[in-house]
Amino acid sequence: MSWPCYLQGDIVYLQNKMILADQHPLDKIISNEADLGDLRFTNEDDQKISTWETDIQSFVNFKDKINKIQE
Structure with a gap:
């Protein structure tokens, strides 16, 4: 699972979404x-x-x- 973020104006929308490796290479994600x-x-x-x-x-x-x- 991942949490893609979409920016529209000043609002960020986050969604719980399954991203399949055969559709989107990991390095691109x-x-x-x-x-x-x-x-x-x-x-x-x-x-x-x-x-x-x-x-x-x-x-x-x-x-x-x-x-x-993380520092």
Whole structure:
């Protein structure tokens, strides 16, 4: 499982999504170069996709905290 992030304006949407290796090479996913398509809130069966949203500044602050922990 992975947590792809979609930026729309000042809002970051995160979704719980299974990314298959045969569709997206791991090196592309790690480097954020994989094109996962447009943000959708329902799947092909019209079932709701788990989605969370936050503002971009909160997202950046969280990323900075993680980077400090890893130093």
